[in-house]
Amino acid sequence: MPPTDSRELASRVYALSGRAFELAKAVAAGDQPSDAADEARRVRLELMDLNDAIDAAADPTLRSARSEAVVDLNYVASGGTAPLSLRLAQVGPWAGPQTGHSGPGDRPLGDDLED
Amino acid sequence: MPTEAPKTEQPRQARATGSGTPVLAGAAFVTEGSLVVGEHVPLTEIGINYLQRTVGNASVVNLLARHGELATREHSDRVPWDRPAGALSDRPRLLSLAAPPRESRPDAVDGGRAPLAQRHAKGASPSFDASAAEAAVNSPGGSAPASAPAAVGGGRRPARLPNKAMDVATAEAALNAAYGTVHTMTRPPIKIVSKTELLRAYDKYCIDNSVPYTNPRTGRTRAWRRGDADRSIEGFALPDGSAIYVQKNTVLPTATAHEMLHANTAADFRATVGEAINEGTTEHLAIKAVAAAGLPTVGRSGAKAYPDQVAAVGKLITVVGEGTLVAAYFGGADPLVKAYEALMPSTFAALKGAGTLDTAHMAALLVPRTPAQKTTLVNGRLSASTTAADIAAINAICASDAADVATIAAGAAANLETAVRTKVTDQTTASLALAKDLAGLPIANVATLRTTIGPDIDLLVWAKLLGSLDASDIADATALADLPFADRDGVARSVSSAVAITLASGFSKLETVVTLGNLPFADKTALKASYSPIIVTWADELLDGWVSDADLDQIETLYNLPIANRATFAASLLPRASELNWGQRMRLRTMLATP
Numbered sequence: 001m002p003p004t005d006s007r008e009l010a011s012r013v014y015a016l017s018g019r020a021f022e023l024a025k026a027v028a029a030g031d032q033p034s035d036a037a038d039e040a041r042r043v044r045l046e047l048m049d050l051n052d053a054i055d056a057a058a059d060p061t062l063r064s065a066r067s068e069a070v071v072d073l074n075y076v077a078s079g080g081t082a083p084l085s086l087r088l089a090q091v092g093p094w095a096g097p098q099t100g101h102s103g104p105g106d107r108p109l110g111d112d113l114e115d
Numbered sequence: 116m117p118t119e120a121p122k123t124e125q126p127r128q129a130r131a132t133g134s135g136t137p138v139l140a141g142a143a144f145v146t147e148g149s150l151v152v153g154e155h156v157p158l159t160e161i162g163i164n165y166l167q168r169t170v171g172n173a174s175v176v177n178l179l180a181r182h183g184e185l186a187t188r189e190h191s192d193r194v195p196w197d198r199p200a201g202a203l204s205d206r207p208r209l210l211s212l213a214a215p216p217r218e219s220r221p222d223a224v225d226g227g228r229a230p231l232a233q234r235h236a237k238g239a240s241p242s243f244d245a246s247a248a249e250a251a252v253n254s255p256g257g258s259a260p261a262s263a264p265a266a267v268g269g270g271r272r273p274a275r276l277p278n279k280a281m282d283v284a285t286a287e288a289a290l291n292a293a294y295g296t297v298h299t300m301t302r303p304p305i306k307i308v309s310k311t312e313l314l315r316a317y318d319k320y321c322i323d324n325s326v327p328y329t330n331p332r333t334g335r336t337r338a339w340r341r342g343d344a345d346r347s348i349e350g351f352a353l354p355d356g357s358a359i360y361v362q363k364n365t366v367l368p369t370a371t372a373h374e375m376l377h378a379n380t381a382a383d384f385r386a387t388v389g390e391a392i393n394e395g396t397t398e399h400l401a402i403k404a405v406a407a408a409g410l411p412t413v414g415r416s417g418a419k420a421y422p423d424q425v426a427a428v429g430k431l432i433t434v435v436g437e438g439t440l441v442a443a444y445f446g447g448a449d450p451l452v453k454a455y456e457a458l459m460p461s462t463f464a465a466l467k468g469a470g471t472l473d474t475a476h477m478a479a480l481l482v483p484r485t486p487a488q489k490t491t492l493v494n495g496r497l498s499a500s501t502t503a504a505d506i507a508a509i510n511a512i513c514a515s516d517a518a519d520v521a522t523i524a525a526g527a528a529a530n531l532e533t534a535v536r537t538k539v540t541d542q543t544t545a546s547l548a549l550a551k552d553l554a555g556l557p558i559a560n561v562a563t564l565r566t567t568i569g570p571d572i573d574l575l576v577w578a579k580l581l582g583s584l585d586a587s588d589i590a591d592a593t594a595l596a597d598l599p600f601a602d603r604d605g606v607a608r609s610v611s612s613a614v615a616i617t618l619a620s621g622f623s624k625l626e627t628v629v630t631l632g633n634l635p636f637a638d639k640t641a642l643k644a645s646y647s648p649i650i651v652t653w654a655d656e657l658l659d660g661w662v663s664d665a666d667l668d669q670i671e672t673l674y675n676l677p678i679a680n681r682a683t684f685a686a687s688l689l690p691r692a693s694e695l696n697w698g699q700r701m702r703l704r705t706m707l708a709t710p
Contacts, residue, residue: 010423014351018471036139037329037339044331050345060367060414061421077329077336083320086359089352090377090385 009053010062016043017065017072024088025071025082030057039077043069269606279412286372290379295406298445303378305359307371312344313360317344317351335575350374367420368411372401380444387448387463389470391477392431395424396444399432402470423472430481434458436515453504454511458484458492484512486519490526493558499537506552513557524558531559536568539598542575547594554599561600569602576636582615584627589634596636607638614646614678622653625672632648632677647680651687658691667699671706681710 003009020043026032033039046067054062071085281289281307290300308316314403315352321328321339328339349362361374376397385393398421400410413419432440433455443451452463459466459480466480482491489512496505531553538550554561572595593702596606614631617624632642657666674684685707692700 014471018469021203021390033601038334041329041334048331054347058417059422060275061306063347064349064420066347070345070347071351073331074326078326081324081326081354083317083351084354086350086352086361086374086377087385087390089356089359 003050003053006057006059009050009057010059013047013050013054013062013065013069013087016047017069019043020047020069020072020076021085021087023076024085027076028084029087032080036076042071044073048072059110174578186665231388249582281371281405283371283375283683285408285410286375286405289404289408289410290372290375290400293407294400294445296439297441298379299433300375302380303359303375304357305361305371305378307361307363309363312472313350313362314344314346314348315341316358316360317348320353354562357597367414369398369401369405369420372405373397373420376400377443381447384444387452387467389467391424391470391472392428392467395420395426395428395431396440397421398425399428400441400444423474425479427474427477429470430478430483431455433483434481435511436517439511439514450511453507454514456513457508458489460513484515487526488520489515489519490523493523493527494530497527497534497553499534499536501534501549501553503549503552505660506549506556509556509558517557520557522561527558528560529565531556532564535559535564535600536571539575539595540570541573542591542595544594547598551598564600565602568600572596572598572601573605573609577609577612578607579632580631581616584630589630593635596634603636604638606636607641610634610637611642611645614642617650618646622669622672625676628676628678637677643680646678647683650676650679651684654684654688655691658688662695662699664699667702667706670703674706681707 003012020040023033023036023040023043025054027036040065047066051066053064068085068087071083074082075084075088121589129675138170151318243327283302287300287302294300306316318341320326321343322341326339327336328422333679350360352359359374359378361370365374380393380397384396391532398419401420402425405412419425429439435451439450439454443449443458455463455466461480466477468476493509496509513523535550535553538546538553541547552558576592576595576627579588579595582588595601596603612630617631618629631637632639654670654673670688673679688703689707692703695703
């Protein structure tokens with residue numbers, strides 16, 4: 001049942017779009033889960049259920065999120081041969097080496113000031 | 116399945132909107148493909164939108180054209196759709212309408228009988244002719260071209276006139292104007308194309324590259340065919356990097372700048388900050404650049420890209436400062452991470468979370484520090500053990516808000532002085548480098564440090580100059596004297612004092628005098644004024660009595676001292692040349708003729 005609340009709709013669309021992106025990134029990285037195609041199809045069907053609501057929504061970013069998701073899901077379904085979403089292009093083959101930050105630096109955090 | 120509109124001439128009572136508010140008090144007599152308006156149907160915006168939803172655009176257009184009002188009415192999208200009907204003026208306000216391509220026009224599908232929203236049930240997005248729409252809006256008085264056929268997206272939302280995407284050159288110029296001092300934009304191979312061209316390009320790539328098509332409902336795959344590209348696609352990139360396709364008819368004026376920024380961001384930024392902050396930052400920067408260029412940043416319907424993400428990034432800016440964010444966006448995420456962690460109790464990874472937008476989570480972790488809190492944080496990093504990382508953190512704290520720097524400076528001045536003094540006293544190369552960096556902090560007052568620590572430096576330099584004065588001593592003394600808060604006059608006096616002490620040893624330490632006189636921080640003019648008379652006297656005394664060649668060697672050494680005033684030296688000694696034998700006379704005269 002498509003959500004009627006705009007926040008709920010946005011939340012669902014972003015969640016599905018995010019899931020599509022994760023799947024696409026996994027495929028791009030070569031560690032595609034065995035059930036990626038099924039998962040992509042499930043996400044696609046859920047997105048399709050929201051199509052009308054997305055089209056009717058005032059927030060145009062939902063349509064962008066859907067667009068990115070659809071391209072990502074195509075990419076996953078094709079086994080990494082379809083065009084890339086714009087976001088995947090940035091972290092995938094087009095992008096340079098990635099570095100991550102997962103923790104604090106070499107000094108204590110500024111947590112000594114909490115009221 | 117599309118739902119057909121009534122084909123009878125039965126009056127239709129007004130329906131309620133989603134909010135339950137009646138939108139039409141009159142009645143519309145509907146015939147197939149056209150409308151006959153009864154006397155109770157006012158041609159208000161509400162009424163027209165209602166008719167669009169119920170009988171289709173083509174019929175509404177026919178009606179409006181028949182009433183000759185099409186070309187002069189205002190865009191309905193300027194009125195919030197969710198406003199209660201009673202709050203709207205009954206002044207007739209029709210639509211500036213543009214025709215979609217024939218193949219996507221509702222009446223090409225079902226004769227315009229079904230509401231547009233129902234036609235989109237299969238996932239197709241409405242398609243507009245943006246150029247016609249633009250022409251309609253931009254024509255004088257906001258009127259539509261008389262020749263433009265009219266149709267709009269009906270359904271449950273008002274018609275929207277999509278904006279034309281900014282061209283790449285304009286976006287590039289705006290971005291370079293805004294951020295050129297930090298990063299020069301490289302132009303990605305962006306192709307701004309129509310929806311039709313975009314989908315055609317997508318299909319072509321898939322067909323040319325044997326990309327399999329998977330039916331999302333059945334899961335079956337087959338070869339890709341033209342028309343398989345999902346109409347909801349608004350942009351994509353070719354895997355070989357040769358092109359980025361972006362839909363021209365976007366409602367977001369910042370779209371081109373946004374995508375160009377993505378192509379110019381540091382490689383680690385997105386992965387480090389997560390999707391929400393990345394998109395929010397990108398759109399924030401796009402909005403700022405586009406606005407600075409005097410161009411619109413908001414779609415005609417008030418549409419904005421990533422509004423929540425932009426708002427979250429606005430909070431992030433209040434915490435770390437915009438300069439830090441911009442530097443990280445283009446140069447690498449590390450300064451942003453370090454700045455956040457210098458200021459806040461949580462890690463940046465915690466702020467990022469899953470990377471997706473979590474407004475409440477981010478708001479809780481993005482409460483900006485007060486100036487007093489920043490002062491405490493800075494003081495916590497100013498000590499005898501202050502490191503380069505501490506200095507970087509202090510810089511980041513200061514960069515979070517320039518308005519707080521004065522407060523922080525006042526509250527941290529004492530600790531800063533102590534930290535600097537400790538580093539200076541330590542005298543190692545690393546410590547002196549840290550002292551220099553400390554003095555370069557925005558909170559440092561170099562003049563004050565010169566007053567308070569300058570005398571210490573003078574003493575340290577003096578002590579170095581009185582040692583063996585090997586290369587190491589000279590390097591240390593030079594490093595001390597080069598500190599930005601060193602007192603140039605003070606260290607010059609230290610050199611002078613060292614020269615005086617050295618000269619007291621007589622001729623045995625003239626090499627040291629040479630070294631001292633040639634120090635880059637020595638004041639040669641002052642040294643000459645103070646000590647040249649002494650060495651001239653020494654030279655003069657060497658000419659007393661019998662003069663050996665060794666005496667002349669000594670005189671030449673004195674003459675060549677950097678602290679010797681050669682003019683007065685020559686003036687004093689030349690008259691005595693006649694006292695020498697011919698050979699010595701010629702040598703002395705030749706020597707003293709050297710300027």
